[in-house]
Amino acid sequence: MTAASPSFVRTEVFDGVLVATVDRPGGNAMDLHVSRALFEALMRLSQDPGLHAGVVTGAGREFFCDGWDLTPGTGGFAGVHDLFRVGKPVIAAVNGLARGGGFELALVADLIVAADHAEFALPDPPAGVPGELPEELARELRRGDGRLTAAAAARWGLVHRVVPAGTELSVALDLAHQLAAAPGAAAVVKEIGRGAGEPEDATQ
Numbered sequence: 330m331t332a333a334s335p336s337f338v339r340t341e342v343f344d345g346v347l348v349a350t351v352d353r354p355g356g357n358a359m360d361l362h363v364s365r366a367l368f369e370a371l372m373r374l375s376q377d378p379g380l381h382a383g384v385v386t387g388a389g390r391e392f393f394c395d396g397w398d399l400t401p402g403t404g405g406f407a408g409v410h411d412l413f414r415v416g417k418p419v420i421a422a423v424n425g426l427a428r429g430g431g432f433e434l435a436l437v438a439d440l441i442v443a444a445d446h447a448e449f450a451l452p453d454p455p456a457g458v459p460g461e462l463p464e465e466l467a468r469e470l471r472r473g474d475g476r477l478t479a480a481a482a483a484r485w486g487l488v489h490r491v492v493p494a495g496t497e498l499s500v501a502l503d504l505a506h507q508l509a510a511a512p513g514a515a516a517v518v519k520e521i522g523r524g525a526g527e528p529e530d531a532t533q
Contacts, residue, residue: 356395394431
């Protein structure tokens with residue numbers, strides 16, 4: 330008998346909103362099992378008419394997702410953008426550090442709600458800057474250490490809302506329910522995303 334693959338993504342449904350929580354020891358890093366489980370969860374969101382929006386988050390308070398697990402034999406999943414092509418709004422509730430592939434995972438959601446202690450980081454900023462970032466911000470990250478606080482990400486328009494730690498999931502759920510109750514608003518969110526561009530106050 331073949332052993333069952335480990336499942337490091339927990340799913341729950343709250344009034345038509347699917348919540349997928351990455352819960353993998355060692356920083357919620359993405360490996361083949363995690364990426365497949367996320368794909369299955371979001372395909373469920375796409376195909377179930379009773380589900381109207383989704384939230385992706387990480388377990389704990391330290392890591393949202395610590396990037397791709399590059400350990401030999403763990404596999405990987407480079408097509409992170411395909412995860413969110415579900416036709417329904419998906420919100421990232423960033424509960425801690427989103428590094429590398431975790432940063433990219435958050436960016437391809439339609440909205441980001443971030444805990445006030447959360448950070449977004451690139452392990453190799455000169456070489457690996459996600460294409461979703463505004464060019465001016467990309468240049469800034471390449472010049473610096475590749476890290477961005479939640480507050481700074483909000484000033485750049487990447488984060489929709491910064492909230493006290495521990496409340497990011499409940500706030501994301503509230504937003505998801507609002508979008509589910511207003512299909513027109515949900516369509517607009519899917520079309521324009523976060524509207525990242527110039528920071529609100531580049532001097533801060």
